Amino acid sequence: MKEPQIIVIGNGMVGYKFCEKLKSKSNHFKITVFGEEPRRAYDRVHLSEYFNGKTAEDLSLSKENWYQEQNITLYLNHPVTRIDRQLKKVYDGNGSAYDYDVLVFATGSGAFVPNIPGIEKEGVFVYRTIEDLDLISNYAKKAKTAAVIGGGLLGLEAAKALIDLGIDNTSIVEFAPRLMPRQIDAAGSDMLKSKLTDLGLQIHLNKNTTCIEGDENITALKFSDDTHLAIDMLVISAGIKPRDELAKACGIEVGARGGIVVDEKMQTNDPSVFAIGECALYDGMIYGLIAPGYEMAEVLAANLCEGDKSFTGFDMSTKLKLIGIDVASFGDNFITEPDCRTIIFENKHKGIYKRINVSNDGQYLLGGILIGDAAAYNLLLQTSVNRIILPEDPEELILGARGGNEAAGGAGITGLPDSALICSCEGVSKGDICSAVADGGCENIDDLKKCTKAGTGCGGCVPMVKDLMNYTLKAQGKYIKNVICEHFNYSRQELYDLIHIHSLKSYDEVLDAFGKNDGCEVCKPLVSSILASLWNEMILKKGNDVAQDSNDRFLANIQKGGSYSVVPRIPGGEITPEKLIVIGEVAKKYNLYTKITGGQRIDLFGAHLNDLPIIWEELIAAGFESGHAYGKGLRTVKSCVGSTWCRFGLHDSVSFAIEIEERYRGLRAPHKLKSAVSGCIRECAEAQSKDFGIIATEKGWNLYVCGNGGSKPQHALLLATDLDSETCIQYIDRFLMFYIRTADPLTRTATWLNKMEGGIDYLRNVIIKDSLGMATQWEKEMEGLIAAYKCEWKEAVENPAIRKRFSHFVNAPEEKDPTIEFVDMRGQKRTAEWKSV
Amino acid sequence: MTETTNNWLAACRVEDAAENGGVCIKHGEDQIALFYFTRRNEWYATQNECPHKKQMALSRGMIGSATDEPKVACPFHKKTFSLNTGECLSGDECAIKTYPVKVENGTVYIGTMPKS
Numbered sequence A: 001m002k003e004p005q006i007i008v009i010g011n012g013m014v015g016y017k018f019c020e021k022l023k024s025k026s027n028h029f030k031i032t033v034f035g036e037e038p039r040r041a042y043d044r045v046h047l048s049e050y051f052n053g054k055t056a057e058d059l060s061l062s063k064e065n066w067y068q069e070q071n072i073t074l075y076l077n078h079p080v081t082r083i084d085r086q087l088k089k090v091y092d093g094n095g096s097a098y099d100y101d102v103l104v105f106a107t108g109s110g111a112f113v114p115n116i117p118g119i120e121k122e123g124v125f126v127y128r129t130i131e132d133l134d135l136i137s138n139y140a141k142k143a144k145t146a147a148v149i150g151g152g153l154l155g156l157e158a159a160k161a162l163i164d165l166g167i168d169n170t171s172i173v174e175f176a177p178r179l180m181p182r183q184i185d186a187a188g189s190d191m192l193k194s195k196l197t198d199l200g201l202q203i204h205l206n207k208n209t210t211c212i213e214g215d216e217n218i219t220a221l222k223f224s225d226d227t228h229l230a231i232d233m234l235v236i237s238a239g240i241k242p243r244d245e246l247a248k249a250c251g252i253e254v255g256a257r258g259g260i261v262v263d264e265k266m267q268t269n270d271p272s273v274f275a276i277g278e279c280a281l282y283d284g285m286i287y288g289l290i291a292p293g294y295e296m297a298e299v300l301a302a303n304l305c306e307g308d309k310s311f312t313g314f315d316m317s318t319k320l321k322l323i324g325i326d327v328a329s330f331g332d333n334f335i336t337e338p339d340c341r342t343i344i345f346e347n348k349h350k351g352i353y354k355r356i357n358v359s360n361d362g363q364y365l366l367g368g369i370l371i372g373d374a375a376a377y378n379l380l381l382q383t384s385v386n387r388i389i390l391p392e393d394p395e396e397l398i399l400g401a402r403g404g405n406e407a408a409g410g411a412g413i414t415g416l417p418d419s420a421l422i423c424s425c426e427g428v429s430k431g432d433i434c435s436a437v438a439d440g441g442c443e444n445i446d447d448l449k450k451c452t453k454a455g456t457g458c459g460g461c462v463p464m465v466k467d468l469m470n471y472t473l474k475a476q477g478k479y480i481k482n483v484i485c486e487h488f489n490y491s492r493q494e495l496y497d498l499i500h501i502h503s504l505k506s507y508d509e510v511l512d513a514f515g516k517n518d519g520c521e522v523c524k525p526l527v528s529s530i531l532a533s534l535w536n537e538m539i540l541k542k543g544n545d546v547a548q549d550s551n552d553r554f555l556a557n558i559q560k561g562g563s564y565s566v567v568p569r570i571p572g573g574e575i576t577p578e579k580l581i582v583i584g585e586v587a588k589k590y591n592l593y594t595k596i597t598g599g600q601r602i603d604l605f606g607a608h609l610n611d612l613p614i615i616w617e618e619l620i621a622a623g624f625e626s627g628h629a630y631g632k633g634l635r636t637v638k639s640c641v642g643s644t645w646c647r648f649g650l651h652d653s654v655s656f657a658i659e660i661e662e663r664y665r666g667l668r669a670p671h672k673l674k675s676a677v678s679g680c681i682r683e684c685a686e687a688q689s690k691d692f693g694i695i696a697t698e699k700g701w702n703l704y705v706c707g708n709g710g711s712k713p714q715h716a717l718l719l720a721t722d723l724d725s726e727t728c729i730q731y732i733d734r735f736l737m738f739y740i741r742t743a744d745p746l747t748r749t750a751t752w753l754n755k756m757e758g759g760i761d762y763l764r765n766v767i768i769k770d771s772l773g774m775a776t777q778w779e780k781e782m783e784g785l786i787a788a789y790k791c792e793w794k795e796a797v798e799n800p801a802i803r804k805r806f807s808h809f810v811n812a813p814e815e816k817d818p819t820i821e822f823v824d825m826r827g828q829k830r831t832a833e834w835k836s837v
Numbered sequence B: 001m002t003e004t005t006n007n008w009l010a011a012c013r014v015e016d017a018a019e020n021g022g023v024c025i026k027h028g029e030d031q032i033a034l035f036y037f038t039r040r041n042e043w044y045a046t047q048n049e050c051p052h053k054k055q056m057a058l059s060r061g062m063i064g065s066a067t068d069e070p071k072v073a074c075p076f077h078k079k080t081f082s083l084n085t086g087e088c089l090s091g092d093e094c095a096i097k098t099y100p101v102k103v104e105n106g107t108v109y110i111g112t113m114p115k116s
Helices: A013-025 A047-052 A130-140 A153-164 A186-198 A245-249 A290-304 A377-385 A407-414 A430-438 A445-452 A462-475 A492-501 A507-514 A523-535 A577-589 A609-621 A653-664 A725-742 A749-755 A759-767 A775-788 A792-798
Strands: A005-009 A030-034 A073-075 A080-084 A089-092 A097-099 A102-105 A109-111 A124-126 A145-149 A169-173 A202-204 A209-213 A220-223 A228-230 A233-236 A240-242 A260-262 A273-275 A280-282 A318-322 A325-331 A341-347 A352-358 A365-371 A421-423 A564-566 A593-596 A602-607 A634-639 A673-678 A692-696 A701-705 A717-723 A822-825 A828-831 B008-013 B021-027 B030-037 B042-047 B062-066 B069-073 B080-082 B101-104 B107-111
Touching: A005 A013, A013 A030, A013 A290, A047 A130, A047 A153, A080 A245, A124 A130, A130 A153, A130 A233, A145 A153, A153 A169, A153 A233, A153 A318, A186 A202, A186 A325, A186 A341, A186 A352, A186 A365, A260 A273, A325 A377, A365 A377, A377 A421, A377 A462, A407 A462, A421 A430, A421 A462, A430 A445, A430 A462, A445 A462, A492 A507, A492 A523, A492 A725, A507 A523, A523 B062, A564 A609, A577 A593, A577 A602, A577 A609, A593 A828, A602 A609, A602 A828, A609 A792, A634 A653, A653 A673, A653 A692, A653 A725, A692 A725, A701 A725, A717 A725, A717 A759, A725 A749, A725 A759, A725 A775, A749 A759, B008 B021, B008 B030, B021 B062, B030 B069, B030 B107, B042 B069, B042 B101
Parallel strands: A005 A030, A005 A102, A030 A073, A102 A273, A124 A233, A145 A169, A145 A233, A169 A202, A260 A280, A634 A673, A673 A692
Antiparallel strands: A080 A089, A089 A097, A109 A240, A209 A220, A220 A228, A318 A325, A325 A365, A341 A352, A352 A365, A564 A602, A593 A602, A692 A701, A701 A717, A822 A828, B008 B107, B021 B030, B030 B042, B062 B069, B069 B080, B101 B107
16 A cells, blocks of 8 residues: 655644654654755744854754655755645645645744834844844844834743844833733733843833834834834734645635634644644644644644544643743633632742742642742642642742752652653653653663653753652662762762861861771872862872872872873963973983973973972972873963964963963862963864863953863853953853862863753853852852962972982882883883783 | 791881881882871781782872772772782782781881782
């Protein structure tokens, strides 16, 4: 039998999801997709991230060859223009015909553009597709003031985009008396308005735009109350309009106010024709959210594969972050007394508004609104959807954990039934997640995402998915606390805080206070590193020498054969001829192999342990200091030559690199730290591969963080742009202290960030917006560390007790290790191969 | 008694040994690692060469314990060995020699006949 032909019109998120779901259920169909946009389906929910550096490809929902692999024919830039339902054919603009057995409308919606005089003028845009964004972004370059018509969800997103594009003077114009009229109430709107005003947005409510003024280009909006608002550009985001014109033209039934009428099977009045997503009108309602769209895709895909699913409406609860502000509504958000009892919490100082609507008998949660803090959203939503009996004092649900007791959260998820829908985008229930952990062997969030798809849509449920995972692991006795070793029953972060609070200064003190038995090669260097990070004292004092990793113990890198290498600091890679000569002379005198390192300095290899102090004495006398190549801490700050010589250079990258290297020299951290400064975007210093990298811009410096070379290269992410030198350093101070304080042992910044919940956005909040309120303390701590810096090699050679340890034989201090062997290579020595074992 | 049959090498003074760490003793062509486990008030001596890659390095390693077994970790690849028996605790076949140690009048002596 010939495989049934399915034609999907529309390659948006829902159209894509339908293909994915159908393919995962059956290979029995031949699918052809027509998209009018020039690119594969992309994530429209996170469209505004396009202005934060995400590319169209980043936003794409599928890999480039996905359709090919799935054997789906995809026509892009290829709208369907006509449908003949009698012949069961669709036609494109060239008049070519394509047969179908099943036709699926996934045409989505367009922007609803009100019929205001002057709407055709230059400078008026809609906010819907990547192409719209490109147009907006181009025009924004010459605009100083802008407005968005529409104070709903998309309108606020658009306003954020305009601010991101550098238009500080941006207004939001809303016809209704409040913002987000479908989601939040008047009090919530007031709170949101004051937060948005703080961010520099101007909010005009109750404004009916009557006319768009200007000759060719827009210059102002005129309102029904005869007031004006002068603007250079306008984005219209006044709602959506289902794309039903094709359906209408071929006689499919559509609603009076738009939308293709479907039943609970997504079927139209033609049994071979279906509609899903924002173009579909079910029970008189358009579902303008992604989760119900995906649910419709699931229903149709299942039924085509002989399933029996129905769409019966969908919970329109939403949670989103608008310009950094949490906004959420769930269940019956607007129900009022006497049909319910409301509990309202308002904190104008922090900009938090929470309202929950409780049934009159106090038993059930009916719905609610959260502004400013939506951490409780998932739990509240589940409590409401699953009709979980409320506790005696339901206000605790929104007043949060008081007295540091987080038991409420844990009890919350355990109280949910297995059927509770956790990820509404992908329709994943609590039971699915728990069994993927218990039976499917998923033990981390990435595995869990792959296995269940939970959290791969809007991502809002990820914290809850994580809690469920941990809860299930724990229940199985599998949960393993991330403790250091058998001697310390703490994580690194816990031990860091304990050592800090108790002002402990040596390994033995720490072991006595918080550990047991005798320690080992895991906890000793870890504690030593924390002590160094906290107090920056000479690491070989107070008996701490024997608690150092071997390289730190002798302030040099042990090499094959048992000799050591010596790396003097050469800040920014800048060195005078005189100093170069000194390095050459020292190398000659002590017969050392020399090599330029990747970090723009010079490594001297093959030093005997006994020779290290005298070598360093000579280097120090010539003005060198330790390069800390042996330590887990700041290594080098590379630089390109910058504006002092380079014809492209924008700023003096060498001077800035030197300033930074000298600021953080000697700083110890959970792992090594590398940095670089480039004088322009050509990036010759490769700053984007560093733990923190700086690139000059016309206006200042761009700061990148958490890059990594090594075995798993990772580009650094942009933390902040166009900073002056002082702010740049301030942010680096905070970044480094946050890292030092919270990273697991031997975790580079890249991995640290990868593990961080909330990722770069969270990090940006902590560093720039000081969301943890730690910035001042961290800056102070950093100042303390910088003030305490001393060259540890200088201290080592000047302290007889420490210097004494730099000999191979304690009973023959003058003799070097006779077993060290070197051989010749290209006119220098090298170490002999490992002896055969 | 072993004491009479062993040759005792006067290795160093107590104050020359590294507290909770190791030093290296020259014994003719041989090298012996001497550990002063102050925390347990115990002395240990082993061969200085790590059998894994034949490096003269054990005296520079960190000492500690695994449950109650005293051990040393080679600085090169962190193989660990029991200071009591010389057995490799990292699951390898190789073992190291251990020597008896005694302290008299502030001098540390190593018995040059290996225990193991």
